[in-house]
Amino acid sequence: MPVAPPPSTPDPWARAMQRLAAQRPPSTPLLRQAAELLQASRDALVEPLLGPHLARQPDDADALYLQARAQLRTGRPAQAIASLRRCVAAQPDFSAARYNLAKLLDQQGWPAEAEPESRRLLAAEPDHPLFAELQAHLHLALGEHDAALAIYQRLADAHPARALSWLDLGHALRALGRRDACVAAYRRACGLRPALGAAWWALADLRNHAFDATELATMQQQLARPELPALERAALQYALAKAREDAGDAEGAFALYAQGAAALRARIDYDPDTLSRGVARQRAVFTPAFFAERAGHGCLDEAPVFIVSRPRSGSTLVEQILASHPQVEATAELPYIGAIAAELAGRKDTALGTAWLEALVALPPERLRGLGERYLALLQRHRHLGRPVVIDKKPANFFHLGLIRLILPRARIVEVRRAPVASALSIFRSFSSKGRLSLAELGRYHRDYLALMDHFQAVLPGGITRLHYEDLVADPEGQTRRLLDALDLPFDDACLRFHENPRGVTTPSSEQVRRPIHGGALEQWRAFEPWLGPLLDALGPHAPTRGD
Helix, strand or coil: CCCCCCCCCCCHHHHHHHHHHCCCCCCCHHHHHHHHHHHCCCHHHHHHHHHHHHHHCCCCHHHHHHHHHHHHHCCCHHHHHHHHHHHHHHCCCCHHHHHHHHHHHHHCCCHHHHHHHHHHHHHHCCCCHHHHHHHHHHHHHCCCHHHHHHHHHHHHHHCCCCHHHHHHHHHHHHHCCCHHHHHHHHHHHHHHCCCCHHHHHHHHCCCCCCCCHHHHHHHHHHHCCCCCCHHHHHHHHHHHHHHHHHCCCHHHHHHHHHHHHHHHHCCCCCCHHHHHHHHHHHHHHCCHHHHHHCCCCCCCCCCEEEEEECCCCCHHHHHHHHHCCCCEEECCCCCHHHHHHHHHHCCCCCCCCCHHHHHHCCCCHHHHHHHHHHHHHHHHCCCCCCCCEEEEECHHHHHHHHHHHHHCCCCEEEEEECCHHHHHHHHHCCCCCCCCCCHHHHHHHHHHHHHHHHHHHHHCCCCEEEEEHHHHHHCHHHHHHHHHHHCCCCCCHHHHHHHHCCCCCCCCCCCHHHCCCCCCCCCHHHHHHHHCHHHHHHHHHHCCCCCC
């Protein structure tokens, strides 16, 4: 493994960020006052201060930029996006504003709208590392894997001492199935920055990857450092847990998974009652009569197929099977349905709330049709093959099936369901920098998921095709034929040879879908059964009989 070089020049990314931040210093007393308020975290005072000035000079780019910063920091990203759009329209060469616009659009779930802004930045400054990195990320989001790989390779070659560039390169290589080069890139990242937990986890998450003794010792040494940041520690704990699991030490592995998961749980603000209330509200609102009253509303395009599930339930496998059909194109885990829901709610985080629902039920038919058309326009940016059927596979869209039905009433919906204990444990054993729920919370979440999906199955008869992962493993051809029949597609042998499909896959299951179906994971959870009491209790009637 490469040895980390001694510290040299300051990080080019940090220098680039400093240059952006200093691009247009406040030039008037009013702008300086607004900047000082932001510096003092008195964000709510900025917009009232700048409002009268912008009423007189609506194209003042510097004032609009400061206003956008205040709007974002006070939890109004949609307004911040609008201010940044006005800002770059007034001052097209204001690269800091355009960069922040592209980043914010992407963060809020609009990568297709972010990409033109990013592309313009990179065209003006091809060697700017921040602009190149953002463009590569957006290429991945849009399914342009080769273009992303080319940029990440260029960044790694230009900055060979930067571990994060090698980590990004490894992710791009993994998406394309280039395992050996991927492993080399991940190992390069670990060698350059041994405390980079995400790189160690990336290696551990590769199928059948075996750490050597030196790598295991390095991870242990990093964990022994008391100053190691909590997120890096959690990633290392997950990586070592996976190594112990692969070695047959289920008890030692679970102890490390639990430590890492506890640290990740502390990173998120989650109230399980919020999800339960949201599910109950949807079950009360979305009735057969509700949908009958709105028959014919929305956009009547039949191209989209939405695949929903709980994570780690086989949805990527089903997507890959369908994507191997000559009439079907797969995209990625698209954020647009969630972004539309958040926009309806008018606030930043609405993933489990009901504000979007209350806004949705009041929308007139023309607005529902407009939202469906907007979704299709965004979807078009992800379509590269011109096939008549297109897949939007995002597990979390289960929470917005009512929205999907109203804006795209002829879209087909496929649910992939796996044994709850197996799905929940697989989630628990997967590192995520975004956080992780406890075992008990995962069990309760799964019960709410099942309640909502069973409700929609009842109120939308024939509207949802349900596949059980276990059935697909036991009878791949029979279940594939059933799925294709439900989607009015002729059977094609290529669907059974899905593992030969060279398309890029960016989900954690990217390696599994490059080999034939197998049942190796069906009973994997049994090794951890002695420590799954909280999960099994929370699953209640959906838990298997213990000790079976």
